[in-house]
Amino acid sequence: MEPVTSESSDLYPVTRLAAVREATAEAGLSALLLTPGPDLRYVTGYSALPLERLTCLAVPADGDAFLMVPRLELPAAQHSPAARLGVEFVPWDETDDPYAHVAKRLGRADTVGLADHMWAMQSLRFRSAMPDTEQVLAGTVLAALRSRKSPAEAAALREAGAAIDAVHAQVPGLLRPGRTEREVGRDIADAIIASGHATVDFVIVASGPNGASPHHDLSDRVIEPGDAVVVDIGGTMPSGYCSDSTRTYSVGEPPADFTAYYDVLQRAQDAACAAVRPGVTCESIDAAARQVIAEAGYGDHFIHRTGHGIGIETHEEPYIVSGNTTPLAEGNAFSVEPGIYLPGRHGARIEDIVICGAHGGERLNNRPRDLVVV
Known part of the structure; x- marks a missing residue:
């Protein structure tokens, strides 16, 4: 009850x-x-x-x-x-x-x-x-x-963002060569509940070539030195409001080609977050990220929309995607999560939840966005 x-x-x-x-x-x-x-x-x-x-x-x-x-x-x-x-x-x-x-x-x-x-x-x-x-x-x-969050809803999303940030803070200590994705995923799920979430909604731990699959789940693949690992996690708080955040880690020094496009990805995510303000269209936020990635030569490897709304569902309106000409309104909350994926090799994604304020966007996830080498 x-x-x-x-x-x-x-x-x-x-x-x-x-x-x-x-x-x-x-x-x-x-x-x-x-x-x-x-x-x-x-x-x-x-x-x-x-x-x-x-x-x-x-x-x-x-x-x-x-x-x-x-x-x-x-x-x-x-x-x-x-x-x-x-x-x-x-x-x-x-x-x-x-x-x-x-x-x-x-x-x-x-x-x-x-x-x-x-x-x-x-x-x-x-x-x-x-x-x-x-x-x-x-x-x-x-x-x-539903897409225009009240101050109370925004506060609930901030609480959810802080809780999932606390989980990401623990991830570097969980990623070690010799552990499987599934073993790491179980520890992350426990940490999501310990952080104050009522339920675990999803845990993605995508190591090495699995990182090129945006919705890879968990497998028995053993994490190896030099692997890039995409960790996308989220849950629902007792308030009913959801968290969702992605960070990419490297277990030891990553491949040189990975480092090159991770820098591009970071600039793309920053550009999209900086473009958020009332009145701009949803598709323009997608374009801000996509342009940076395309100009660097990785456009064909960014294979999904830039974001989705979030609230009492992890995915809801507004969707940050080409063709969505809906203007952003104050109170809209959504993810900004561009990714670059090289099939058979590796991939990377950076995701923050952003609320559109009167004069710009407020990021609700504040863990470092630089590549974390563990």
Whole structure:
């Protein structure tokens, strides 16, 4: 259960529901239907269990919100931050049809927004219960709200950034020749929890040629002298907000060709961070990093976007990628993480979480970005 605390009141304010209702109406939707996942947590603070039994917050554009909840989950809902919102809790029993109940209470609904992470099973059940209603993604309404962090959300992300920085501070002591990536990864996972995270979301330890695979996980490869090692780690804090940071290390002196492009990468990451300010487009931040890398001759080896938004999900809006002409707004939080990858040889990535402030970007990760030789 999630007790109601002053922290939850700041992170999940009671005014948020009204803002969501207003945005739903402005988007021309009849209602939002939010099942367990990040959308429901953002609106209510309730981390409901994702079950085959339906839990669903219905937010009509012109009516009162209500929370359909399995009767056996009612105590958990009543002890969650959702209890502060004044919404009606509607418990249902095992022989009830909660989808039909939601449809009946909503009445005529031309278009509803479904939680972006709603199970297909639930989406199809709603389609059967409301056959004349168009379904769209709730993200069309919620993305603009979720992407602009409040001061309380920014503080939660700073706390997450400091916690993952504390883990990176321990990594040099864990990287030794003869250890496997998996052994190092287990130690890092333990350190993520010890740093104050509630969960470990991912641990990438990519040594030597594995560093050329951006989403390499963990393997039994033995770390060798001269290996470059990409360490990308993150978790979720008790607040519900996420961390994500990448640093690249070298176990002993790295190859000369690696050192040459690591300097390029560092300049590219600095350039992208320096370009952050309200009004510039997301794609211009991507271009700032990509230009430095391309001019140095490594453009074909930068194979992913420069960044992704972060908050109660590790990946959310805004995405820092070519083609995204959305202008940055104060409160946007996102990663800046260019990389260079030479298949079969090695790779490198530097990643910080950045919040767009009134006059520029604030880095939330502050471990050294120079190559750390251990």
